[in-house]
């Protein structure tokens with residue numbers, strides 16, 4: 176290959192890589208420009224615009240400081256069939272869920288989990304960096320668990336039962352009432368215009384055991 180042809184390919188590759196980099200990081204670049212030009216800086220250089228923590232622990236003394244604007248509730252995540260225990264941070268004023276995190280008392284989100292008699296105050300300390308306790312008692316929810324708060328507020332969330340009204344895989348759905356849902360799940364029938372479905376009432380049998 177001639178030297179000029181090699182140089183041309185090198186330059187074209189460099190331009191292509193720079194363009195791909197530019198597209199890939201366009202959001203980041205935009206954000207950086209916004210920060211510099213409009214002085215639109217995040218509230219904190221490390222935690223950005225994340226809500227303030229619900230508590231903090233003095234690393235030297237272990238003294239706990241609670242955030243008076245937030246409360247914490249212990250509940251279960253319905254993000255999937257695992258149903259992990261989670262800890263939910265709530266803004267007291269707006270009653271909005273701010274974050275979903277792991278429940279240190281729950282076997283599915285903390286290993287080892289805290290004994291139930293542990294006070295909530297002690298559980299906060301156990302999650303903190305005080306004496307590096309948080310490394311042992313770290314309690315987490317998965318990414319999906321963190322995102323379940325979208326179920327409360329996302330404008331695209333599903334609020335009513337949806338029934339398929341086109342061929343399987345066509346992505347065609349229509350909202351139906353809960354009464355229709357129960358009726359069809361129990362009684363079956365030609366539900367999707369493509370054949371008979373015998374469902375709950377037809378298969379319910381309290382006399383024959385599955386595994387005699």
Ligand code: SF4
Nearest residue numbers: 252254255258259320
């Ligand atoms: S935290 Fe994750 S794994 Fe656990 S129930 Fe929620 S979605 Fe499922």
